[in-house]
Amino acid sequence: MKLTTDWRIIILLCLTLGLAPFFPEPHVIGKLRWLFGGAKGMQLMDYFDLVLHGFPFILLIRLIIIKLKK
Template identity: 65%
Template structure:
């Protein structure tokens, strides 16, 4: 758990900021799921910036899970 602390901290700060009225990444994902009409390159970059910590966390978790499965 301690090795995940930095990436979890980044997910909870950069990945969710700004927090009110809703996390920024949630709004961007809704926009994309709604067809992404009107999204500019800046919006896509913003989505990448706020989404990257979550992708990295998912990668680390999957890597460790597969490593655990292989050793058992």
């Protein structure tokens, strides 16, 4: 599938969906801080939001691993 193996698309997804909204800090970073801080008060929607914003980075890591194995 071209979508999951194209560097340009995955990097674009990381920079847009993965980091949006950008101010005051990227959303995924705020969610990760919350999760690593004990996740007090996190609800199901917050976990879904973390997965949604983190998925482009998972695709990027997957693509890096595939390229390194070759």
